[in-house]
Amino acid sequence: MLQWGRSSSLRRLERTFIEKVPEWKESKKKDTGELTVLLEEERTIPPKPHFTNKANIKDESIYESASKDPEKFWENFANQLYWFKKWNKVLEWNPPYARWFVGGRLNISYNCIDRHIHTGKRNKAALIWEGEPGEERCLTYWDLYREVNKFTNVLYNLGVRKGDVVTIYMPMIPELPIAMLACTRLGAIHSVVFGGFSAEALSDRINDAEAKLLITADGGYRRGNFLTLKHIADEALQKTPTIKNVIVVRRGNFPVKMKEGRDHWYHELMQDAPSYYRPEPMDSEDILYILYTSGTTGKPKGIIHTTGGYLTGVYATTKWVFDLKDDDVYWCTADIGWVTGHSYIVYGLLALGATVIMYEGAPDWPERDRFWAIIEKYGVTIFYTAPTAIRAFMKWGEELPKKHNLSSLRLLGTVGEPINPEAWMWYYKNIGQERCPIVDTWWQTETGMILITPLPGLTTLKPGSATKPFPGIIADVLDEKGNSISVGGGYLAIKKPWPAMLRGIYKDLDRYVKQYWSKWSKDIYFTGDGVKRDEDGYFWLLGRVDDVMNVAGHRISTMEVESALISHPIVAESAVVGIFHEIKGQAIVAFVILKEGNKPSLEKEEELKEHVVKKIGKIARPEKIIFTPELPKTRSGKIMRRLLRDIAESRVLGDVTTLADPGIIEELKKKYEGKE
Ligand code: ATP
Ligand code: MG
Numbered sequence: 001m002l003q004w005g006r007s008s009s010l011r012r013l014e015r016t017f018i019e020k021v022p023e024w025k026e027s028k029k030k031d032t033g034e035l036t037v038l039l040e041e042e043r044t045i046p047p048k049p050h051f052t053n054k055a056n057i058k059d060e061s062i063y064e065s066a067s068k069d070p071e072k073f074w075e076n077f078a079n080q081l082y083w084f085k086k087w088n089k090v091l092e093w094n095p096p097y098a099r100w101f102v103g104g105r106l107n108i109s110y111n112c113i114d115r116h117i118h119t120g121k122r123n124k125a126a127l128i129w130e131g132e133p134g135e136e137r138c139l140t141y142w143d144l145y146r147e148v149n150k151f152t153n154v155l156y157n158l159g160v161r162k163g164d165v166v167t168i169y170m171p172m173i174p175e176l177p178i179a180m181l182a183c184t185r186l187g188a189i190h191s192v193v194f195g196g197f198s199a200e201a202l203s204d205r206i207n208d209a210e211a212k213l214l215i216t217a218d219g220g221y222r223r224g225n226f227l228t229l230k231h232i233a234d235e236a237l238q239k240t241p242t243i244k245n246v247i248v249v250r251r252g253n254f255p256v257k258m259k260e261g262r263d264h265w266y267h268e269l270m271q272d273a274p275s276y277y278r279p280e281p282m283d284s285e286d287i288l289y290i291l292y293t294s295g296t297t298g299k300p301k302g303i304i305h306t307t308g309g310y311l312t313g314v315y316a317t318t319k320w321v322f323d324l325k326d327d328d329v330y331w332c333t334a335d336i337g338w339v340t341g342h343s344y345i346v347y348g349l350l351a352l353g354a355t356v357i358m359y360e361g362a363p364d365w366p367e368r369d370r371f372w373a374i375i376e377k378y379g380v381t382i383f384y385t386a387p388t389a390i391r392a393f394m395k396w397g398e399e400l401p402k403k404h405n406l407s408s409l410r411l412l413g414t415v416g417e418p419i420n421p422e423a424w425m426w427y428y429k430n431i432g433q434e435r436c437p438i439v440d441t442w443w444q445t446e447t448g449m450i451l452i453t454p455l456p457g458l459t460t461l462k463p464g465s466a467t468k469p470f471p472g473i474i475a476d477v478l479d480e481k482g483n484s485i486s487v488g489g490g491y492l493a494i495k496k497p498w499p500a501m502l503r504g505i506y507k508d509l510d511r512y513v514k515q516y517w518s519k520w521s522k523d524i525y526f527t528g529d530g531v532k533r534d535e536d537g538y539f540w541l542l543g544r545v546d547d548v549m550n551v552a553g554h555r556i557s558t559m560e561v562e563s564a565l566i567s568h569p570i571v572a573e574s575a576v577v578g579i580f581h582e583i584k585g586q587a588i589v590a591f592v593i594l595k596e597g598n599k600p601s602l603e604k605e606e607e608l609k610e611h612v613v614k615k616i617g618k619i620a621r622p623e624k625i626i627f628t629p630e631l632p633k634t635r636s637g638k639i640m641r642r643l644l645r646d647i648a649e650s651r652v653l654g655d656v657t658t659l660a661d662p663g664i665i666e667e668l669k670k671k672y673e674g675k676e
Contacts, residue, residue, distance in 0.1 A: 033480030035489025035542060036554040037532045038616035039563055041421045045428070045461040051410070051437060055457020056323050066471035073472040074100075074499050077316040078308065081111050081351065084281040087308070091497065096517035096525075098497040099285050100309030107279035108184035108288060108311055109148055112350035114279065116141040125355045128329075128378060129174050132221035132361025139174055141353065144181070147174075147270075151182040152277035154269045158245045160213055162187030162280055165290065167211040167243075169193045169202055169233055171220020172360045175249045175266065176336050177346045179215045184288060187280040191290040191302075194337030195220060195227075196635045199235035201657050206240045208302055209290055209506060214240075215266075217249040218256045223362045230256040284308030290506050291339055293445045294636040295658030297528070297546050301515070302506030303339075303445045311351060313449035313500025317470060318348030321439050321453050322382050323411060331357035332384040332413075333371065338636050339445040340415055343500075344384060348449075363389060368396045372404040383431070384413035388573075388637035390423045395572035395595050398430045406431060411456055413439040417638055418541040420563040424463035442466040442541050444527065446516065448500030451475065452539050464563065465538045473498055477533045482520035489532035489557070491545060494525040501525070530557050547641045549578030550585050554619055558641060561622070564615035565590060568608055570598045575631050575639045576622065579648045587623035589648045591631060591668070600627035626671055628664075635660045647672050 052058050066073040071090040078087070078101055087104030116122065126144045129137040139147070160166060166188050170176040172195070183190040191209045193202050206214065214237070219228040230248055234257065237243060248256065249266040258265070282288075288307045292300035318324055322344075330349055334340035349356045357378055363371050371393075375383060393401070412432045419427075419440055428438055438461060442452035452475060454467040461467065469475040474496040477485045482493075504512045519526035530542035542548075542557030549556045558576045565574040573593040578586035592608065594600065605625045613621050632640045635658060646653045647669050656662060 033478065033490050034485065034555065035530050035532060035548065036556055036619075037489045037560070038556065038620055039560040041462060041464050043421070043425075043463050045437075045463070047437060047457055047459065047461075048435070052457040056325075057320050057455050058457045060458060062471050063468075067474065070472040070474070070496060074312060074316070078104075078312045078499075081106060081311060081315060082115050087284060093497055093523075095521075095523035096513060098309075098501060098503070100306075100497075100499045101284040101312070104284040104308050105281040106284065106308055106311070107282055108307060108347065109152075109181040110185075110279040111311060112181060112347065113141060113145045113148060116353040117145050119353075121353045124353065126350060127174050127177065127356055127358055129358045130360065130374060131173075132224075132359075132365055137174060144178070144350075146275060147178045148181045148185060149275055149277050150270050150273040151178055152185040153273040154247070155182055155188065155213070156186055156277065157269075157273070158213060158247070158264070160186065160188050163189065163287075164213070165189045165191055165209045165211040166213045166215065167191045167193060167202075167206050167209065169195060169197075169214060169216045169229060170249065171195045171217055171227070171229065171251060172335060172358055173217065173220065173249065173251055174358065175217070177350075177358075180289075180336075180342075180346055181350075185277055185279050187282050187286065189287045189289055191292075192337050192342070193292070194335055194635055195229060196335075196337075196660070198657070199232045202233065203236035203239040204657075205292055205302075206236065206243060210242045211240075212242060213245045213247070214243050215247045215249070217251045218254045219252050221252070221361050223365045226252050226254055228254060228256070282307050285503070287503075289342065291342060291445055294338065294634045294638055295655065296634050296638045296640060297544055297642065299655050300658060301508070301511065303502045304504045304506055305448050305500065306503050309499030309501070310448050311347060313498060314343040314348035315351045317450040317453075318344065318352055318354075320455055321441060321450050321470070322384070322413065323456050324349075324352055324354055324382070326353070328381045329355050329357060329379055329408070330382045330384075331359070331374070331378075331380045333359065333363070333389065334384070334386070334415075335636070339448070340384075343449060363392070364396075369400040369403055372401045372406060375406055375409060376404040379408040381408055382411045382413070383409055384415065386416035386637050387414055387419040387423055388417060388633065388639075390414065390419065390427050391566075391573045393430075394423060394426050395593065397596065398426075401430050406433065409433075409436050411439065412436045413441055415441045415443070415450075416636065418543055418559045419464060420559075420566045421464035422563070422567045428463070437461060440464075440466045442529075442539070446502040447494075447498070448502065449498070451494065451498065452541075462538055465534075465540045467538050469539070475539065477531055477539075478520065478524075482524070485533065487533055487535050489530060489542060489555075491519070492527040492529045492531040492539070492541070493520070494527065495523070544641075547577070549576070549588060551578065551588060551619055552584045556588075556620060560616060561588060561590065561612060561620050564612045564620065565592060565608060567615060568611045570594050570604065571608065572596075573631060575641055575644055577641050577645045577648055579645065581623070588620060589624045589626065589644075590622040591626045591628050591644055593628060593631065626668070628668055628671060630661070630664045630667075632664050632668070633660050634658045644668070
């Protein structure tokens with residue numbers, strides 16, 4: 001039986017006490033940083049012998065050896081890459097500034113492509129692409145080699161040089177990774193902007209990075225529509241004086257305006273491009289890319305990643321977390337516009353010479369079983385997706401995956417948000433058919449690589465827990481003062497540098513220090529996330545610290561109340577926020593999406609409130625439940641609780657530029673007001 005921090009009888013006593021003596025709350029746990037832990041999940045799933053027998057990692061002792069000498073541990077992975085010049089020093093750490101593999105020289109496109117064409121992988125499928133309308137393209141490692149070399153020459157001929165920034169604004173088509181790899185080949189810094197962003201978001205990001213060239217496409221397919229990217233780019237380009245050239249990929253044969261002297265067709269430039277470009281030997285600490293965060297908590301930050309450490313980190317985690325083998329067919333459903341796509345569609349996978357599936361469109365087009373159809377069609381073995389998608393699949397029902405043969409799958413993964421235990425179990429049963437381990441991987445744009453995760457051949461899984469830090473990662477649960485909380489809830493902190501860590505925020509060095517390295521001391525990284533640690537040392541992510549609610553002196557995570565709601569059979573998804581309350585400090589408001597076929601009613605509202613009480617206690621009883629067909633999410637699919645708070649407290653909305661569908665907010669506002 002797991003106990004979080006204090007015994008449950010003591011907790012019960014506290015609850016009664018708080019209700020009777022409101023003043024008492026003032027002194028309780030106010031600013032200690034500790035979180036009250038309510039949810040207890042006791043299911044465990046040990047690794048299955050059929051998996052462990054063949055796993056890349058099955059020896060527990062790697063945790064100990066890695067923590068004894070993390071530098072040696074990472075160096076061992078760096079040695080598996082190709083370096084033009086070896087490093088003199090693994091790590092130089094002047095907190096909060098780290099340099100990894102100091103003095104080493106390497107090239108990322110060489111590691112992701114050239115290395116493989118000298119081996120049996122020359123004709124192996126590198127990218128298997130499926131367009132939303134159903135077209136297929138397969139690029140072998142040799143094809144990729146040819147395309148990337150030619151496109152590097154194209155960039156060079158348009159004046160792009162080492163250190164220049166190139167912005168990429170594209171749909172999910174093979175030319176997107178080709179463009180990224182070509183940048184790395186000549187040493188240009190890429191800044192990929194998600195293809196669903198508006199003209200304003202694009203021009204902001206171009207201007208922030210002072211990009212010299214833009215690569216885009218006529219458009220892409222999404223939910224049966226052709227979304228015109230070039231038109232949006234044209235609007236953005238009116239405000240971006242640094243862009244001298246624009247390269248346009250023809251995806252759909254849609255009419256676009258090409259500006260003479262500035263705009264060029266990709267296929268025309270490629271026609272006569274030379275077939276080889278010598279890969280630039282980059283310094284290990286040269287900038288590889290800039291990537292803006294999803295903007296869940298506020299204005300996006302331009303995160304800087306460098307070359308040698310980043311590739312080492314994503315290579316190591318791809319190999320061990322995804323247990324990657326030569327014959328795997330790997331599919332990550334993220335968009336390459338997010339860090340997940342950078343690290344775990346492009347760089348980690350290609351560095352290992354894997355076969356990667358890339359899909360252009362929506363999961364519900366033409367039908368809601370498209371993902372399962374793709375898995376069946378290509379025999380996908382490893383499938384990596386987001387909790388938000390899993391909750392949508394739950395809402396759509398288990399009949400859809402049942403229509404397909406998913407027996408090729410051997411490993412599942414999730415990333416992006418905490419996964420609620422019920423969603424985890426649904427995924428485990430209906431997609432993994434209780435055969436596939438699930439790796440719940442915690443990481444951030446800033447961390448560049450997965451930091452907290454199971455190792456699938458080794459770790460006993462607990463639904464809803466990202467389990468343990470990856471070997472060599474020293475993570476801790478800290479209170480406000482920086483004391484370690486051995487069992488209980490607090491802030492997630494990383495106490496040693498890791499190779500793929502961010503090196504800064506573009507053009508905002510102060511913010512780098514303030515945001516990440518100032519909460520306790522300048523050698524401890526503050527993640528901004530809440531977490532609890534159980535008695536087995538497992539980490540349970542609780543969501544953003546900014547979202548934590550303070551109810552009658554208890555700091556409660558949104559994640560636990562949401563998980564309690566989702567464990568009710570009629571609930572598909574939920575988001576809770578704390579709003580001002582005279583007596584309790586904050587009261588809980590829950591926004592709830594019901595599963596298909598259920599209609600909102602007062603009885604259901606009461607039933608759900610009682611369900612939360614039953615599951616996790618009276619303290620977490622929602623004051624109000626608002627039924628809604630949708631929730632405001634970022635374009636990467638994360639729930640934006642700060643906007644829900646703004647609605648619930650009748651404030652002017654904060655930054656909405658990263659919001660996926662502004663219509664939802666208007667609807668929710670109306671609903672909320674009608675309710676009061
Ligand atoms: P911003 O920093 O601009 O608010 P963001 O934090 O949403 O945006 P990302 O870097 O894409 O941008 O997301 C990282 C965050 O996603 C983590 O800090 C964490 O809150 C959440 N997250 C990612 N993976 C997991 C996971 N497996 N479990 C729990 N939370 C996760
Ligand atoms: Mg963040």
